Amino acid sequence: MLSHYKAFASRRRDPATKREAVLQTAAHLFLEKSYSRTSMNDVAERLNITKPALYHYFRNKEEILLECYRLGTTLIEEILNDIASHCGTGLEKVEAFVYSYANVMTVNFGRCVMRLDEGDLSSDALADLRNYKRKIDRRLRSFIQEGIEDGSVAPCDAKIAAFCIAGAVNWICQWYEPEGALSAEEIATQFARTLTQGLARRPRKES
Amino acid sequence: MLSHYKAFASRRRDPATKREAVLQTAAHLFLEKSYSRTSMNDVAERLNITKPALYHYFRNKEEILLECYRLGTTLIEEILNDIASHCGTGLEKVEAFVYSYANVMTVNFGRCVMRLDEGDLSSDALADLRNYKRKIDRRLRSFIQEGIEDGSVAPCDAKIAAFCIAGAVNWICQWYEPEGALSAEEIATQFARTLTQGLARRPRKES
DNA sequence: CTGATATCTTACCCATGGGTAAGATAAATT
DNA sequence: AATTTATCTTACCCATGGGTAAGATATCAG
Known part of the structure; x- marks a missing residue:
């Protein structure tokens, strides 16, 4: 610090x-x-x-807050664009998303986006942020949908699955401590694995 | 309402x-x-x-807040006790936990526990709440550890896995709307399935 | 070295909101 | 019906904190 x-x-x-x-x-x-x-x-x-x-x-306190959100959303925007260009199955995109997004959630400005209380924003800025969050959700959902269609993801409700994954990664900014025992790298790696492969032991083809 | x-x-x-x-x-x-x-x-x-x-x-504003937390933690306590008595593999306990806990996160007082800002509590109450949250975490982690030992859960870091699952379910209280399109039942069911079985299509034995 | 300008401080304004004192009023008790 | 008592209101206190006015001081340009 x-x-x-x-x-x-x-x-x-x-x-x-x-x-x-x-x-x-x-x-x-x-x-x-x-x-x-x-x-x-x-x-x-x-x-x-x-x-x-x-x-x-x-100019005022809120301008500082807005700048935090601006820098944070820029970080997220970058990984979303990376993944879009990253060709592969839907499942691979979800995995890449989880890995990159988890890493962003361990960086200060990235944490701000999901940890700070959006209710502290003025109504205009709040509307913008909500739109941006919806955009992230749509992206993740589209990766999942792609996966269902190409057969890499098991059939399910893409909306609920997106909330499930988003929750797991967004929550990181609530408990992650930069000086803590767990590194961003190991968190991101295991999250990507657990969320795609599941907690249960796979019957065949152990990784 | x-x-x-x-x-x-x-x-x-x-x-x-x-x-x-x-x-x-x-x-x-x-x-x-x-x-x-x-x-x-x-x-x-x-x-x-x-x-x-x-x-x-x-007596004061905080007493109202404390009561919200008290009722919410009571709900969680009940499901934790149910699962402990519920004999089965570690994986089955995790699954039962996700299902029940997800349901609690859709009930008003349950939502309070994870959605309200704990920083608004006085230092004594805050310490109690933090202890309780740690207790929940230890429980979930022990279910996972049990699963690893009995072979129902794939080898992994139980600590990280617990954070992953807890995040997914805790986040529900951030987006769930009682009057919304998704019912608590379907959310809980698919969360239990996605978190244990994973997003990826299983090679053999489709459910 | 001198004046102009950015930088920073002291002292203040005022809106918000938790909490209380004191009194009014309606319900229960006798 | 009279009286007690819980209930509720009006009017207020005061601490907190965002923001500003006006002036002091250090830095930079010339």
Whole structure:
């Protein structure tokens, strides 16, 4: 956990890195204590400055939050595009999705997207975020549907299956600790395996 | 969605049903808007009374929240006990857990346990809740471990597998809508199947 | 070195919301 | 019917926290 208070050690004019320091610190606190329980004073204190100084870098508190969501959704967008170009069976796409998405859920801004309370957003931003989440869901569902059609996925309700998988990976941002015992890599690998192959031992062809 | 404002239509002394009306209304709002965004005024308004009247039935706002958690954890406790007595393979216990737990996550007070922000609790209550959540995790993990030992579950890291399954079922309370298209029954059934058997088509012995 | 400008601080405003004091009113009790 | 008592309301207190006004100070350009 880097400390970004050094960015404000001097009054040297360097808005870009100072803005970044504010953003990182705020995101960290939002994930730790939630957005609403993090006051602008809390953010300022961590950076060894006072509250009004923050308003040189962000118009208001929500603008910081929006930036967190923006960076997070960009990360997700990248993996979705990767997978779309990634040719293979529906099941392979689902597996790739789980693996990549699980990794994103262990990165700070990625965690923000699913961990922070969307209800803290203004109605416009909330509508946008909801649309984006629906888009992710549609994508995952289409991978599953593809799999059912090409025979790689067992027949099932794609909608429910998508919720099932999305839940497993989205929940990661609720319990994952960057300094914890489990690495993002091992989590992603086993999630991909468990969700596609199931918990039960397969009768033939052990992997 | 029942309206409980009728409970306060008359001043007849009936504290039990009035307290229940407050609790149900509050739980409903907590799930809809979150605890912190629900003011005591909001609760009172729904019941056609004024804020101070609420304090005849609950000492403070947090006492309402605690009651929500208490009722929810009781529901979970019941299913855990049922499964423990339910003899069978580890896999069968996991399957039973997923099925029952998914159902609980569609009931209002059950949803409260995993959907409401635990950070809104006082430190004592928070510690209790965290302990209880750890207990659930240990139980699920032990079912999986049992399965690995009796051969019904494929070898894997029980800790990660437990997080995977818990995530899928806990997430239900984030998207489930009581008046929605999907019934609790079909969700629970397919979740139990998908999480144990996996998304991939099984090579032999189709179910 | 000097003036201009970005940066940051002190002191404040005000809306929100949990909670309470004190009194009004209706229901139960006698 | 009178009185007690639970119930509920009006009016208020106060802590928290987002945001701003106005001024101080350090940095940079010339």
